[in-house]
Amino acid sequence: MTTTPAISPDLSGRRTPSLGGFNLVALRLEIRRLLRNRRTVIITMVFPVFFFLIFGLNKAYANDKVGHGNVAAFVMISLALYGAVFAATSGGALVSIERAQGWSRQLRLTPLAPPAYITMKVLTALVLGAGSVAVVYIAGVATNKASMPTYLWVVTGLSVWVGSLLFAAFGLFMGYLLPTENVMQIMSLILTLLSFAGGLFIPLSQFPHAVQTIAKWTPLYGLNQLVHTPLLGNGVDWTWVVNVLVWLAIFAGGAIWRMRKDTARV
């Protein structure tokens, strides 16, 4: 390209926004938008609590001891992860809807820089994810069934919340890959399958051996194992860490690759 001429004095007073346009007003509107979507709220807040009430409180096993706590606490962590993963994916997948509606193009006529845009989407996903974890944990407290030491409530809750970032990257990647307003319908199906494969609903040991072997390669498996580790106190298996890191590299790398392509083309 050409060398840039000096900016004339009367125009130099015009500033560019700090942080590439990142700001709290826009973030607040993003969150409000997501909460306005009834479907998203039901999937990320209502479903996990509902499932916890059904599966987590079953008298047959709820009070059985598991690691430092009981089965109800174990199920609560699983369902908080389910909600947070859906929330993170929804936040990331907003990109898809915005591309389909042409809003991304409109944003390119503003100073908003792509990293600031992505940061806002991820933070929106994290705020919604925090909501998911909070409602499930509140349900756990309110029903007085889930039992584990207080520090484990904090540690597992934070692990689930931070771990859901993996799926914010997944949502972004899919959002760039599938330019459709119905992206969440497709994602719901994929996430439900991944949740089964990750052992969030039913312990993997109850599946046939072949299914178990395949399931260990799916993206929710490692994360699910890791967020339960503090409760189980059974130590970390390095394959879980590898699972999470490899999928993170795939999702984040894919999202960056598609985003670069997108900004070059539109």
Place this chain on the structure above:
Amino acid sequence: MTDITESAGARPVSHQAPLAVDLTGIHKNFGHVRAVDGVDIKIASGEIVAILGPNGAGKTSTIDIILGLSNPSAGQVSVLGMQPRQAINRGLISAVMQTGGLLKDLTVAETVEYTASLFASSESTGEVLSRAGITDIADRRVGKCSGGEQQRLRFALALLPDPELLVLDEPTTGMDVEGRRTFWSAIRKDAEQGRTVLFATHYLEEADAYADRIVLLRHGKIVADGTAAQIKAMAAGRTVRATLPGATEAMLREMPGAEEVEVRGDSVLIHSKDSDATARCLLTTTPARDLEIIARGIEDAFLALTGDDTQDSAATTGASR
């Protein structure tokens, strides 16, 4: 009449202030398709310029390059003396695009508030809503707004950074006559404050009514660049017909105003941009008789300038000379 490209270029341009738009030798290829094929446009601060041309002439591709939405395959682009992206980051350019571009689940006011938050400084939400004439629908969801209302919302968004250059890409597509009139009166009122306005349209009457200057595009090339009156005169042109035995095409080409000439037996046809001069010369310096002057309709001429037939080669060379 002088060559209109030159007269447009001779417009007094302040050398202190950078040009609002400065495109030099812009090419944009999509595969084998040359969407923009060597375009030079210089727009001084405060001008209202229309890019006029049929669908597929390269209007949107040119505008995308000015806005930094796409990079030219070749050529140089500068907006207010800087790269388009730098100008956008400073809120110096804004645009109203054809369709899409709005989130259906936000309200009108929220959309404005969101966009305003992205600029270093901006006009107030209330101010731009009122200037775009949509204060009364501020709380309505965007998805429930009519096409015209959404377009006025896009205009409101474009006003937020108080831009030096406002770009509109076929802004009235899909609007009814009333919506069109309201929209343009808002733009016109806004432009009176000295903002540079560049708009693309395929309506001759829109370019005529609202632009100081018209750049006519065809197949990615500029076929004419001048005021509406100049374009009309050029597009209109006239054909002078006379009986002149023994005439040669070479001799006829020497006639003042002659652009295209044809000899049919004893008859000669001279397409002229100055039919009076051509006729005077024929009658005074040659034995021509039975002289007729035939005018082309403006619409016909516009079609000839932008259409696909080869009849307009004279006009093309006339403009690019």
